Amino acid sequence: MTFVLTKPLHNPLRPPARPSAFLTALGVLAVVYSWTTTAFAGVCTPPDITNNPPNIANLKAYAACIQAAGQGCGLDQTDPVMDVCKFDPLIHPCADTVRCTGGGGAYFINGFDLTEGVLAYDRISHTLYLGYSVNGKIGDSNGDGSPDQTGPCPPPPAPPANIIDPSGIGGGGSESYQWFIDTNCDGVPDVIVSAFGSPNSTTVQVTDGGGINLIPGATGTGKYAGSQLQVQVNNLTLPAVFEFSGFVGSRVDGLGEDALTPIRCVPNPNIDIQKSASPESLCPDASTTVTLTITNTGDVPLTSVSVTDDLPTGLSYVPGSTGGTCGVGEPPVGQHLAWPAITGSFDVGQSCVITFQARRGGNACFGGTAVWPAPCLIPRASNSCASRDPVYA
Structure with missing residues (x-):
């Protein structure tokens, strides 16, 4: 199954609550059968008919x-x-x-x-x-x-x-x-x-x-x-x-x-995705590191797992900044980021991370006509444009 994992768009004027992942399944179930994980080994005790009668x-x-x-x-x-x-x-x-x-x-x-x-x-x-x-x-x-x-x-x-x-x-x-x-x-x-x-x-x-x-x-x-x-x-x-x-x-x-x-x-394929940013709020001309943690929480390995993320208004992707352990390469630049699919089998219990940089430009204005750069969280406004409002990643 090809999974496209997305995160809801944050309101740039409010601190983001921890978003719940939602999952959209596209295409036909495609599962590989190379079982390499030992994430659940030992959880259940198998029956022993060598030393015991059938039960x-x-x-x-x-x-x-x-x-x-x-x-x-x-x-x-x-x-x-x-x-x-x-x-x-x-x-x-x-x-x-x-x-x-x-x-x-x-x-x-x-x-x-x-x-x-x-x-x-x-x-x-x-x-x-x-x-x-x-x-x-x-x-x-x-x-x-x-x-x-x-x-x-x-x-x-x-x-x-x-x-x-x-x-x-x-x-x-x-x-x-x-x-x-x-x-x-x-x-x-x-x-x-x-x-x-x-x-x-x-x-x-x-x-x-x-x-x-x-x-x-x-x-x-x-x-x-x-x-x-x-x-x-x-x-x-x-x-x-x-x-x-x-x-x-x-x-x-x-x-x-x-x-x-x-x-x-019938298997129960499922993926969990968690998103965090450091720092969570940005002043103008500042960047944050966004981390997406993807975990196969289902009971079968998966292939063609694709990850997307929508950047809040006011933030832009820093080209060439994708890193982490998923090995997905660069997404097309834009507000809607869509990375290439994770290669190979994504095994049961396996987890990987995608990191990237997002930047807030200078002179950002929400609802006004003019603003000048000012330290974040300090009220300075002209023509009702408040520069104290941070953008949340």
Whole structure:
């Protein structure tokens, strides 16, 4: 996004109050993805599934924290319970069946009725945290409360269970826990994160949208227990705007598959600009140094940040006087100063300053016909022209 930052024009006859910055956005969002700042690092504590069991509550708290701190993106999407129906009457689970609320047919509790999906992405460390909660037990296809095949159930006279539950989270597509990242929001996943294997040694695979080619450098770990599954993906760079969805399903349980409704991560770009002048009031034939401090207070790096400033009536820009740390060069001379755009990426938390000289000319007169130079703030007037009135920068 190209930001044009401006300051309101001061009344030259009154001391200036601290002006509030206002921001005008022009053009289309253009964000670079070179995350170099560490301004917010350490503010939020990421979940630790290496030394702890999965905990979706902790993941949700972390997601909310990094979203609020501008450290990344946090998303939490719920899904209705009992919305996957058994479509094959010849398939018999271990669990009791009840009526499905998501349509006609029967329903039973197993590990593939999704109730919540959580995403937390740390833009600084390029780490993605994902989690699922289900109505039953993760990896349980036959409804016996275990991720493995435990034997015949239920006892007679009920029909014998005939669901073959693979061990853990079955690989080969027989059981699926997947998260989808759509990086350009076109409805087609560009990153697929899949989990399978045993509870404490869960394999996490990170592929492109085709589900076959691994994404170079991206590695993942995972763990599941009870109704919760959590994974961590390292070294994955995502854009500022992306869409998050998911898929949970078992080919052997006779239930329909459960899809997580897409939810979008939207950045919060923002810039603060503060203006000061030293001195704030000027006598004729005097100059002041104006300092503009620009800070990226949003949660994404920005490009093409342009700064403007309107000089009060009575002041003129001193050509060649621009300095500071923004490296913007010289503006066209005039009352409306517009500097060239800041080059490169303006990172989250980054701040820079623009300084310049503004000068008040001699024999300035407000509302009269004649005046002669006189020390500022000492009343001397002719024909009602008061030279004591200073010009405020």
